[in-house]
Amino acid sequence: MYRYDQYDHLIVKERVAQYRDQVRRRLADELTEEEFLPLRLQNGLYMQRHAYMLRIAVPYGMLSSPQVRMFAHIARKYDRGYGHLTTRQNIQFNWINLEQSPDILAELATVEMHAIQTSGNCIRNTTSDELAGVAADEIIDPRPYAEMIREWSTFHPEFAFLPRKFKIAISGAEQDRAATAVHDIGLHVVKNAEGEVGFRVLVGGGMGRTPIIGSVIREFLPWQHALTYLEAILRVYNQHGRRDNKYKARIKILVKALSAEEFARQVEAEWLDIKDGPATLTAEELQRIAQYFTPPPYETLPATDAGFEGQKTDNKGFANWLKRNVKAHKVSGYAAVILSVKKTGVPPGDITAAQLDFVADLADQYSFGEVRVTHEQNLVLADVKISELFTVWQAVKAQGLATPNIGLLTDIICCPGGDFCSLANAKSIPIAQAIAEKFDNLDFQHDIGDIELNISGCINACGHHHVGNIGILGVDKDGSEWYQVSIGGAQGNNTSIGKIIGPSFSAQQMPVVIERLLNVYVQQRTEEELFIDTVQRLGIAPFKEFVYASPIPTGYTHGEDACVY
Amino acid sequence: MLVSTNIIKNREVVADDWSVLRLNEGDSADSVSIPAGKVIVPFSVWNARRAQLLERAEVGVWLGSDAQADVVKDDLAHFSLVAVDFPKFTDGRGYSIAYNLRTRLGYNGELRAIGDVLRDQLFYMQRVGFNAFAVRADKDINDALKGLTDFSEKYQTSWDEKTPLFRRVQRQAVSQD
Numbered sequence: 167m168y169r170y171d172q173y174d175h176l177i178v179k180e181r182v183a184q185y186r187d188q189v190r191r192r193l194a195d196e197l198t199e200e201e202f203l204p205l206r207l208q209n210g211l212y213m214q215r216h217a218y219m220l221r222i223a224v225p226y227g228m229l230s231s232p233q234v235r236m237f238a239h240i241a242r243k244y245d246r247g248y249g250h251l252t253t254r255q256n257i258q259f260n261w262i263n264l265e266q267s268p269d270i271l272a273e274l275a276t277v278e279m280h281a282i283q284t285s286g287n288c289i290r291n292t293t294s295d296e297l298a299g300v301a302a303d304e305i306i307d308p309r310p311y312a313e314m315i316r317e318w319s320t321f322h323p324e325f326a327f328l329p330r331k332f333k334i335a336i337s338g339a340e341q342d343r344a345a346t347a348v349h350d351i352g353l354h355v356v357k358n359a360e361g362e363v364g365f366r367v368l369v370g371g372g373m374g375r376t377p378i379i380g381s382v383i384r385e386f387l388p389w390q391h392a393l394t395y396l397e398a399i400l401r402v403y404n405q406h407g408r409r410d411n412k413y414k415a416r417i418k419i420l421v422k423a424l425s426a427e428e429f430a431r432q433v434e435a436e437w438l439d440i441k442d443g444p445a446t447l448t449a450e451e452l453q454r455i456a457q458y459f460t461p462p463p464y465e466t467l468p469a470t471d472a473g474f475e476g477q478k479t480d481n482k483g484f485a486n487w488l489k490r491n492v493k494a495h496k497v498s499g500y501a502a503v504i505l506s507v508k509k510t511g512v513p514p515g516d517i518t519a520a521q522l523d524f525v526a527d528l529a530d531q532y533s534f535g536e537v538r539v540t541h542e543q544n545l546v547l548a549d550v551k552i553s554e555l556f557t558v559w560q561a562v563k564a565q566g567l568a569t570p571n572i573g574l575l576t577d578i579i580c581c582p583g584g585d586f587c588s589l590a591n592a593k594s595i596p597i598a599q600a601i602a603e604k605f606d607n608l609d610f611q612h613d614i615g616d617i618e619l620n621i622s623g624c625i626n627a628c629g630h631h632h633v634g635n636i637g638i639l640g641v642d643k644d645g646s647e648w649y650q651v652s653i654g655g656a657q658g659n660n661t662s663i664g665k666i667i668g669p670s671f672s673a674q675q676m677p678v679v680i681e682r683l684l685n686v687y688v689q690q691r692t693e694e695e696l697f698i699d700t701v702q703r704l705g706i707a708p709f710k711e712f713v714y715a716s717p718i719p720t721g722y723t724h725g726e727d728a729c730v731y
Numbered sequence: 732m733l734v735s736t737n738i739i740k741n742r743e744v745v746a747d748d749w750s751v752l753r754l755n756e757g758d759s760a761d762s763v764s765i766p767a768g769k770v771i772v773p774f775s776v777w778n779a780r781r782a783q784l785l786e787r788a789e790v791g792v793w794l795g796s797d798a799q800a801d802v803v804k805d806d807l808a809h810f811s812l813v814a815v816d817f818p819k820f821t822d823g824r825g826y827s828i829a830y831n832l833r834t835r836l837g838y839n840g841e842l843r844a845i846g847d848v849l850r851d852q853l854f855y856m857q858r859v860g861f862n863a864f865a866v867r868a869d870k871d872i873n874d875a876l877k878g879l880t881d882f883s884e885k886y887q888t889s890w891d892e893k894t895p896l897f898r899r900v901q902r903q904a905v906s907q908d
Contacts, residue, residue: 443888
C-alpha cells in the first residue's frame with residue numbers, strides 16, 4: 167500500500183502544528199466557535215450529542231497493521247475502548263476531548279495517518295473498492311488513481327470552502343462496489359477500444375434529502391487528464407453551486423438545474439483552459455504510485471487444497487462462513503475474507519480495541535499485514551491462503567468477527583443515529599439491533615439470501631437508506647421518533663433509489679414491518695429471485711398492502727403513539 | 732476623510748491609504764457619492780460611473796463573491812488594484828475569482844482580499860493569487876500574518892505554483908523504521 171515520502175510527512179506534520187495552534191486559539195477565545203467550526207470540521211472533529219467525535223481518514227479504505235494497532239491505542243487512550251467504521255471507509259471515535267485532539271493527530275502522523283478533510287465543505291476522502299487489487303472481476307486497480315486524487319485534493323487552495331461537502335468514489339471492476347452512482351463524482355476505470363485506460367465520469371449523484379443517481383458527463387477521459395478534469399468540474403461547481411440554501415447546495419442540484427448536458431458543456435469549456443497543462447498526469451507519476459500497489463509476494467498455489475475441502479464438508483459453520491464472508495480472488499489459492507463487524511447485540515460497525523489489535527495481528531500472520539474497510543462497515547483481509555481459511559475462521563470466530571452474514575439481512579448499514587449524532591432525528595442503532603435480534607436465525611437469513619437493509623437516523627442519509635433494498639429513515643414527528651420505510655433501492659451496477667411504502671412506524675413496530683416485507687417476498691418469489699428482483703418485478707404495491715393490512719402492535723396502548731394509521 | 736489602516740501586502744504589514752466604498756441600503760450606483768482620494772469602488776459603481784472614474788489617477792474596483800472574473804476583462808488596465816470581497820469567510824467563490832483573474836485574465840496588479848478575511852484562510856488565498864489582505868478589523872493583523880506560512884509544501888498547482896509536486900521533485904517513500 168502507499169507509503170509516505172518526506173513531502174507527505176512534512177505536510178501532515180505541518181497540519182498537526184497548524185491544528186494544534188487553532189485549538190489553542192479557540193481555547194484562548196482568539197477564535198470564536200463560529201470561526202473554529204469549519205477549521206475543526208476540515209480536520210474531522212465534530213461536536214456530537216455528548217462529546218467531540220473525531221473521524222480519521224482511511225484513504226480508499228486501505229490500512230496497514232501498525233495503523234490498525236494505532237486505532238486500538240487511540241480507542242484505549244483517548245476514547246472508551248472502541249471505534250466505529252463508517253460508510254465512507256473511515257473510522258471515527260465518539261468520546262474525544264478537544265484538548266487532546268492535537269495529540270491524537272500527532273500520534274496518527276507517526277503511522278502515516280491524519281484526519282484531513284474527513285468533514286467540512288471540501289473534497290472528502292476519496293473512496294474505492296474494498297477488493298481493489300484482488301477482485302476476480304477487476305479490470306484495472308483503481309488505487310493508484312485514488313492516491314493521485316488524494317494528493318491533489320489535499321489542501322487544494324481553491325476548493326476548501328465549497329458550497330457543500332464533496333465526495334469522489336472510484337471503481338475499477340466489473341461490479342461497482344464503491345457506490346459510484348451516488349457520489350458527487352463517480353469514476354469508473356475503463357479501457358477503450360484501443361486498450362487505453364481512462365475514466366467514465368459520472369457527476370451529480372448523491373443521497374441526502376434529494377437522492378439522485380449520477381449522470382455520465384464523459385464516457386471516456388484518458389487517465390492523464392484526471393486531475394485537470396476534476397479541477398474543471400470543481401471550478402464550475404464552486405462558482406455556480408447554490409449557497410443560499412444548504413439543502414440545495416450539493417453539485418447534484420446544480421447538475422439537475424442546468425441539465426447534465428449543459429453542465430458537461432461548461433466543464434469542457436473550463437477544462438480547455440487547463441487541459442494538457444502541468445497538472446496533466448505523467449506515466450512516471452503513475453508508475454511511482456503504482457509501485458506501492460504491486461501484488462504482495464504470493465506463493466504459487468493450486469486453486470484449492472485437500473485439507474480445506476475436507477474442512478468445508480465436515481463443518482457447516484465453516485461452510486456457511488465461506489459462502490457469505492469469503493470472496494473470490496484473482497490469484498489461485500487465495501481468497502479475500504470479510505470480517506463481519508455486524509454481530510447481533512453490537513452496533514453495526516463498532517469495533518473494540520481488543521478486536522482491532524487482533525485484526526492487526528491476524529493481518530500480519532495471514533494477509534501480508536494489510537486490512538481494508540468496506541463501505542458496508544466491515545473489514546477485509548484481502549490475501550488469505552485457502553489452506554489457512556479454517557485456522558483464520560476459528561481465530562476470527564473467537565473474536566466475534568465471523569458472523570456469516572455478509573450481504574444478508576443482518577449485515578445492516580447503519581449510521582450512529584440519535585445515540586451519538588446531533589443531526590439525527592431518530593435513533594438507528596436500536597432499530598438495527600432489534601431487527602438483528604428478531605432475525606438472528608442464520609438458516610432463515612441464508613434462505614432469504616442477498617438483501618441490503620440500510621438505516622439512517624436522519625435525512626442526511628449517512629446510513630445510505632435510499633439505496634437499501636429495504637431502507638429505513640428515522641424521522642421526527644411532533645417530537646417523537648418514527649421510521650419511514652422504502653423498498654427497491656440498490657447500489658452497484660444497477661443503482662436505484664427506493665420507494666417509500668407509506669406512513670411511518672414506531673420503533674417497536676419495525677421488526678414486524680421487516681417480517682411482513684420478507685413474508686411477501688418469500689410467498690411471491692420465483693426460484694433464484696432475490697428480494698430486490700421480486701420488488702422490481704412486482705412493484706411496491708403487494709408489499710405495501712400486506713404491511714398495512716392489519717395493525718402492528720406498538721408497545722404503546724394509549725395516546726398519540728398508539729396507532730400509526 | 733481617509734483613515735489609514737494596516738493591511739498585509741506582499742507578506743508584510745503596511746499602512747494602507749485606500750478606502751473601500753460599499754453601498755448602503757438606499758444607495759444607488761448611479762448616485763452614490765464617491766469619496767475623494769484612493770478608493771476601491773464596487774463593480775456596479777465602476778460600471779455606472781466609468782467615465783467619471785476614468786478621470787481619476789488611481790482607482791480600484793472590488794468584485795462581490797457572486798461575480799465572475801470576466802466582468803472586468805476589458806478594464807483591467809485601468810485599475811491600480813482589484814479586490815474580491817468575502818462576505819463570509821466560508822464563502823469560497825472568491826478563490827475561483829482570484830484564480831481566474833490571475834491565470835485566465837493575466838492580471839498582475841495588486842489583488843486584495845477584503846471582507847471577512849481571517850488568518851486561517853490566508854494560506855489558501857495567497858495560493859490562488861491574492862497578494863494583499865485587509866484582515867478583519869477586530870483581528871490582530873500580526874497574528875494573521877503567521878497564516879501565510881502554515882505550510883511549506885503543496886501537492887497541487889494553483890496560481891502560486893505552476894508545477895505540481897510530482898513534476899517538481901523526485902519522490903520516494905521514506906522508511907519510518
